[in-house]
Amino acid sequence: MSYITWDSSVCILPDGSEEPFSSDVSSNSTDLSGTYRFTGTLPDMQEAGDLVFETTGLSVTLALDNEVIWQSRADDPESSGYMSQAVIPLPSGYTGELTLTCEILDGTRALFPPLVRIMPKNLAAAETTALANRAAFPVGAAALALVLIFGIFLLGIAGKRPDFSLIPLLFAIFSLILSQLIQAQGYFFLPEKLYHILARRETDVLIIVFLLLYLAANHRRRFWKYLGIAAAWSASALLAACLVSAAAGGALVRYAAGLLSQLQAGIFSSLFYWITLWLALTSAIISAFGVLRSFTEQQVQTQSLLLKNKSMAESYQLLKNRMAERAKIYHEIRHQLTALDCLCQNRDYSAMQDLLADILREQEAQTARFTGNLTVNTILQDAAARAKQADISFRASVHIPDSLPIPETDLCSLLMNMLDNALEGAARVAPPRERAVSVRIKISGDYLALRCQNTFDGKLKRDKNGNLQTTKGDAISHGFGCRQMMKIAEKYQSVVHFDTPEEDVFLAETALLLSD
Secondary structure (H helix, E strand, C coil), rough: EEEECEEEEEEECCCCEEEEEECCCCCCCCCCEEEEEEEEECCCCCCCCCEEECEEEEEEEECCEEEEEEEEEEEECCCCCCCEEEEEECCCCCCCCEEEEECCCCCCCCCECCCEEEEEHHHHHHHHHHHHHHHHHHHHHHHHHHHHHHHHHHHHHCCCCCCCCCHHHHHHHHHHHHHHHHCCCCCCCCCHHHHHHHHCCCHHHHHHHHHHHHHHHHHHHHHHHHHHHHHHHHHHHHHHHHHHHHCCCCCHHHHHHHHHHHCCCCCCCCHHHHHHHHHHHHHHHHHHHHHHHHHHHHHHHHHHHHHHHHHHHHHHHHHHHHHHHHHHHHHHHHHHHHHHHHHHHHHHHHHHHHHHHHHHHHHHHCCCCCCHHHHHHHHHHHHHHHHHHHHCCCEEEEEECCCCCHHHHHHHHHHHHHHHHHHHHHHHCHHHCCCEEEEEEEEEEEEEEEEEEEEECCCECCCCCCCCCCCCCCCCCCCCCHHHHHHHHHCCCCEEEEEEEEECEEEHHHEEECCC
């Protein structure tokens, strides 16, 4: 669209004489009266278009190359809500001198000087499409965000972990959609009174209230970290797009300049809309990412714990099998003692000496016996055998009764995890002669005290809360041993204490409360 520039303008006096007249700014009301003539040049039109100008409150005569092509008188009643408009079709290649003579009939309603402009034939369709897209694209994006957040909320309800902080965000996005639709198209499908109420700018305050409630409910550090990253990337992308648009003479930089002009004039509605839309969409994406990450981590942890529990169950079954083997050995020893008694009574000392030699050889082949508690003894014997294979010095001091008021599953899980971590840590020490693991288990008052100490390579990994993390490459499938120990200790009103008393020595200890 292009505007006609008036080369000359005069005021026609009642006696027919003319005097120069100058007015650079058009206004929809004027204190002037009388008749005026404006002269300008119609540029060479490359394509067909329309010559458009407002006629309300004016008597207008338009001539092209001194040939009258339009005459009108538009003195509309005050009840009319719109200005009358003249639309004159012009073919392509049309040019010439344009002369407009107008008499002011009603200065309070006249657009003066007349704002004559050339509109290409396809401009109306393009403007309609652009106007529709301006409302449709943001509304469509907000609608997708609304569906996404609503789906996340329902997913939380299904998982019995509803996130009620999403409710203000749902209302904020819904209000954004409603506000944009009403302001863009509400006049056509809403009653006039309702439209004027809902289209008031004050209703936009509800959007920011809902967003502030959502932000207040999400005070987690991770959320604000992601929001800051999103803001930085968005600002960088917008700046880069504006620079490219400025270099190419695009529309984005002109739109940004228009926003700045609105701000200088004290108009904040457009900027407010885009900021709230960005904040709502970004919050929706962050929430979706957080829920997806939470469910993924939960699923991975569940699978890893199932694998860990399966491994523990297999280890426990192995221990039971070994305990059964030990029972068979003790049963065999009783038979051997009975045989020795018979040989002694028969005074067959030679046969008795041979049998004793066989028994001693078998005993030397057996592993050390640490305690009379079969469960603890079997676990320690297994750890001692593994330590021997890895060139690790293994020592154990155990002073406990043969039976304990603690389920074997808890005792096995705690002690085996503690020994597994100690043996793995000691195995990474070089040279092998410095590898060592020592275990001490005893009854201390009403508690079962367990202390496991091992040498290690001095490398520890902790999270932001100071909790130990696995140093293995596959952090998802490993690193649950410490959590399992702490969970069992908590069950018996205790904690697991981790420490490094020396630079290359790691200590894990706890004390489980024994039930009466």
